[in-house]
Amino acid sequence: MRKAGGARVEGEVVTGAGPARVAAAGRAPVAGSGAPVGTGPKTVGEQGLDARLIVGRGDFRLDVALAAAPGEVIALLGPNGAGKTTALRALAGLLPLTGGHLRLDGASLEHTPPESRPVGVVFQDYLLFPHLSALDNVAFGPRCRGAGKAEARAQAAAWLEHMGLAGHAGTKPRRLSGGQAQRVALARALATRPRLLLLDEPLAALDARTRLEVRARLRRHLAEFEAVAVLVTHDPLDAMVLADRLVVVEHGHVVQQGTPAEIARRPRTDYIARLVGLNLYRGQAGGHTVRLDAGPSVTTTEDLSGPVFVAFPPAAVTLFRDRPTGASARNLWRCEVAGLETHGDQIRADLTGELPLAADLTTVAAAELGLHPGASVWATVKATQTHAYPA
Amino acid sequence: MTAPGRYGAAAGPRTDGPRRRRARGAPLPLLVPGVAALVFLLLPLLALLVRAPWGSLPDQLTSVEVWQALRLSLVTATAATGVSLVLGVPLAWLLARTDFPGRGVVRALVTLPLVLPPVVGGVALLLALGRNGVVGRWLDAWFGITLPFTTAGVVIAEAFVAMPFLVISVEGTLRAADPRFEEAATTLGASRFTAFRRVTLPLIAPGVAAGAVLAWARALGEFGATITFAGNFPGRTRTMPLAVYLALQNDPEAAVSLSLVLLAVSIAVLAGLRDRWLTGT
Numbered sequence: 001m002r003k004a005g006g007a008r009v010e011g012e013v014v015t016g017a018g019p020a021r022v023a024a025a026g027r028a029p030v031a032g033s034g035a036p037v038g039t040g041p042k043t044v045g046e047q048g049l050d051a052r053l054i055v056g057r058g059d060f061r062l063d064v065a066l067a068a069a070p071g072e073v074i075a076l077l078g079p080n081g082a083g084k085t086t087a088l089r090a091l092a093g094l095l096p097l098t099g100g101h102l103r104l105d106g107a108s109l110e111h112t113p114p115e116s117r118p119v120g121v122v123f124q125d126y127l128l129f130p131h132l133s134a135l136d137n138v139a140f141g142p143r144c145r146g147a148g149k150a151e152a153r154a155q156a157a158a159w160l161e162h163m164g165l166a167g168h169a170g171t172k173p174r175r176l177s178g179g180q181a182q183r184v185a186l187a188r189a190l191a192t193r194p195r196l197l198l199l200d201e202p203l204a205a206l207d208a209r210t211r212l213e214v215r216a217r218l219r220r221h222l223a224e225f226e227a228v229a230v231l232v233t234h235d236p237l238d239a240m241v242l243a244d245r246l247v248v249v250e251h252g253h254v255v256q257q258g259t260p261a262e263i264a265r266r267p268r269t270d271y272i273a274r275l276v277g278l279n280l281y282r283g284q285a286g287g288h289t290v291r292l293d294a295g296p297s298v299t300t301t302e303d304l305s306g307p308v309f310v311a312f313p314p315a316a317v318t319l320f321r322d323r324p325t326g327a328s329a330r331n332l333w334r335c336e337v338a339g340l341e342t343h344g345d346q347i348r349a350d351l352t353g354e355l356p357l358a359a360d361l362t363t364v365a366a367a368e369l370g371l372h373p374g375a376s377v378w379a380t381v382k383a384t385q386t387h388a389y390p391a
Numbered sequence: 392m393t394a395p396g397r398y399g400a401a402a403g404p405r406t407d408g409p410r411r412r413r414a415r416g417a418p419l420p421l422l423v424p425g426v427a428a429l430v431f432l433l434l435p436l437l438a439l440l441v442r443a444p445w446g447s448l449p450d451q452l453t454s455v456e457v458w459q460a461l462r463l464s465l466v467t468a469t470a471a472t473g474v475s476l477v478l479g480v481p482l483a484w485l486l487a488r489t490d491f492p493g494r495g496v497v498r499a500l501v502t503l504p505l506v507l508p509p510v511v512g513g514v515a516l517l518l519a520l521g522r523n524g525v526v527g528r529w530l531d532a533w534f535g536i537t538l539p540f541t542t543a544g545v546v547i548a549e550a551f552v553a554m555p556f557l558v559i560s561v562e563g564t565l566r567a568a569d570p571r572f573e574e575a576a577t578t579l580g581a582s583r584f585t586a587f588r589r590v591t592l593p594l595i596a597p598g599v600a601a602g603a604v605l606a607w608a609r610a611l612g613e614f615g616a617t618i619t620f621a622g623n624f625p626g627r628t629r630t631m632p633l634a635v636y637l638a639l640q641n642d643p644e645a646a647v648s649l650s651l652v653l654l655a656v657s658i659a660v661l662a663g664l665r666d667r668w669l670t671g672t
Contacts, residue, residue: 094549112576127575131593140589144580192580 046106048072049228053090054099055083059177062086062252063100066230068245070105070195073222073229075243077236079271082254084232088198091230093117093239104228105195115144120189122199126181128173134160134184135169141192159187163221179214186221187274197222199231203238215241235277240264248272266389267311278311280356282391290388296355298381301335307391314348316385317359320378321369331383333357337375340366347371351379419561428468436654440625443651444644451648460634461476461652467630467652468610471549472557475606479557480599484587486558487565488573512551513619520547520620544621545628549610556609557602564598565591601664613621 048069055062062083068074076084089095090103093114102109109117109199120141128137138156139149147155160169163183173181182202189197202218203211219242222229237248238261247257250270256268267273273280283292285304291297298310324332335353342348347366349359360378362368369377444451451457472549485491486498489511505510520527520538538544572594576586614632621628623637631653638646639645 092578094577114574115580115582117578119578121575121578123571127569127571129572129576129590129594140581141579144576144585175574188579287401 019227022048033305035294046103048105049230050103051091053087053102054097054098055086055090055095057086060086060252061294063092063275064247064249064252065253066091068228068230071225072245073225073231073243075239075246076230076232076249077239077246077275078234078249080234080286082249084234084249085200086123086252087249088232090199090228091196092119092121104175114331118193118195120192120194120197120253122185122189122197122202124183124201125205128176128181128187128188130173133170133172134165134176134180137173137184138188138191139306141188145192155191156187160184163187177210177211179217182214183217184220190221190225194209195227197225197227197229199229201233202231202242203233205233211225218242250374265387266309268391279317281355283308283310285388288383292355294355296333298386298388299383300386301383302388304388304390308388309391310386310388312386314358314360314382316381317351317357318380319359319361319365319369319371320380321375323378324380330385332378332380335377335379337373337377339372339373340371344376349377351377355379439647439650439654440485443647447644448648448651451645452652454645456634457645457649457652460629460649462630463542463626463629464611464631466620467545467549468607468613469612470546471553471610472603472607473559474546474550475554476599476603477611479554479602479606480561480592481538483558483561483565486589487562501558504552505559507513507615509552509613509615510619513548513616516548516551516616516620520544537622540597540622540624540628542621544615544629545630548615548616548620552613552616553606553610557599557606560602560605561595561599564602566593567598604660604664606659611656619620 015296028377044119048067050067052065053062060083064076064083064087066074066087076087078084079102086095090097093112097110100110104118108334109119120339128134129140132140135153135156137154138159142152142155144150150204157166157169160166163186165180165183165187168176168180168184171180173184177186182205186199186202206214215238222231222242231239231242233242233271240263243260245257246260246263248255248263248271250269256263258266263272264276267276267278270280281290281292281294281298283290283294283298285291285306285308286299286300287303287304287305288330289297289299290308290310292310300310323334332356335351335355335357337349339350340347341350343360345363346360348365349366349371351359352374357379371373371377482501486494486501491497517524517539519525520530522528522531522537522539527538530538538547568591571581572590573586577583578591581589612628612632613630614636617628617630618633618636623629623633629637631649635646635649635653638649
């Protein structure tokens with residue numbers, strides 16, 4: 001099989017234009033996106049990813065539907081153990097599906113072994129082959145897909161140059177910095193010209209300082225990638241910066257999806273609310289009043305009826321030691337401080353009582369109120385600062 | 392990666408002191424048998440050096456018989472190591488990377504030749520591959536191949552005894568190696584075999600080399616299975632250990648000389664593995 005592949009490439013001298021085209025496509029993403037070089041039929045309606053991934057393992061069951069158009073970047077966001085990595089491995093073919101389907105550019109891949117899928121993976125800790133130089137790491141894919149040695153190396157060199165790593169071609173992975181290793185891993189995955197690029201926690205292995213720069217770089221590379229990219233992360237910032245659309249997974253199921261702005265504005269689970277930093281409650285709306293499942297009512301500006309979510313930021317909460325007299329009695333709850341922690345330059349108070357909520361206040365305010373765990377406080381929120389939306 | 396190194400360097404001088412003090416204060420019930428064990432292990436080797444016929448050594452070692460035996464030993468041990476590599480590495484991979492029913496039993500059976508008395512191994516080989524053996528009968532009848540009492544028989548006897556060392560060593564290295572590198576190779580388009588050949592094998596090369604050296608040393612010293620299965624024919628199956636044993640009956644001085652050669656080879660092997668075993672851990 002390898003022999004046949006090698007022979008094919010030798011005959012196909014045109015592939016020599018490969019690296020140039022690779023680099024060109026990279027630099028001019030718009031031009032490149034018009035001519036996908038992938039496999040499968042070119043029916044426009046079927047381009048991209050269409051998957052329902054069902055994987056059962058013991059008592060854990062993953063059931064996630066994913067769809068994406070070429071050029072789109074999707075982030076699978078969720079807590080540890082939600083099944084994100086399982087979904088990624090299933091897409092790559094490293095884990096068999098127990099049900100559902102997986103179509104990429106119209107071609108069914110459920111029974112295609114990983115080595116035959118047009119899928120590239122950037123692993124969490126990159127998994128660069130330690131015995132190979134950066135160049136040979138990147139050339140590995142093209143070699144396996146049938147390119148001759150010189151041809152594969154030429155392609156790899158073009159990719160490294162594109163990633164700004166031309167000077168590190170001969171470097172062994174252990175001598176690369178975290179950010180460089182990540183770029184080599186990305187180049188290695190892209191060098192096979194995948195129609196689906198998977199990134200598993202692409203920034204998790206980096207320290208905070210390099211993270212910012214690497215994130216910006218990765219965003220650029222993902223933006224110019226012409227096929228579907230799916231990245232897995234538990235970091236909401238990474239997800240929101242890198243992805244066009246977020247798919248939030250909890251306990252093996254999609255709990256919410258949408259653009260980063262939608263998700264940040266209208267969280268639908270406690271997990272997402274915590275990620276985007278909002279107090280979130282479920283309740284029944286009747287006009288401007290929402291009776292929360294947690295007990296008390298909240299007055300909102302929205303006029304809704306039926307089951308709704310109510311969200312407001314911790315910074316919108318005002319705390320008083322004594323019951324405020326002048327204020328209206330609406331959106332006023334008696335709470336107890338359960339815990340205090342610094343949150344940036346603010347103090348975040350964790351409150352229990354009538355309505356459990358998080359409140360942010362300045363250090364000065366916290367000191368003036370004499371807050372300490374166990375202290376009882378009154379919390380209020382203006383109706384204009386709440387946001388209610390149908391559940 | 393640099394962190395443990397730095398830690399080690401910093402911890403080095405600190406732990407050295409207490410360790411030396413502890414050695415000085417070692418309780419007698421441990422110190423005496425410990426030193427006795429050391430003497431016990433080294434004394435025979437010293438005796439070998441003391442009683443070596445240094446004067447006649449050049450003559451002894453240049454005799455045709457010695458060279459014949461030494462060459463045969465080196466050739467057969469190397470061949471047995473080759474057989475062990477070609478068959479043993481795949482077996483180690485199967486044991487480490489696949490899951491099949493009864494794997495535990497297979498693993499135990501693989502290690503059996505490690506503990507089996509080599510003579511028993513030789514007898515078993517005779518029963519399997521001998522002229523009237525379970526398989527040997529057909530080899531003889533169909534292909535005219537006779538293995539016992541041939542040089543090939545020596546290789547088989549040595550490989551039988553030595554291969555488990557290699558398998559166990561390589562399997563351990565494979566288990567310690569990250570299987571996700573193979574997965575990464577797979578996502579790049581490599582078949583499982585290509586992934587093994589181009590990624591896993593280079594990664595476990597040190598373990599394979601150590602296993603091969605171990606197997607080679609074991610094969611070089613093989614006596615029981617060889618003499619049982621392959622006999623003792625000069626130039627054909629008389630390897631160094633057999634020559635030593637024979638010489639001891641007729642010409643003890645020659646036996647000592649031959650033993651010295653084997654000792655030298657063993658020390659060379661140990662020196663080759665120095666980095667791995669003596670300074671490691």
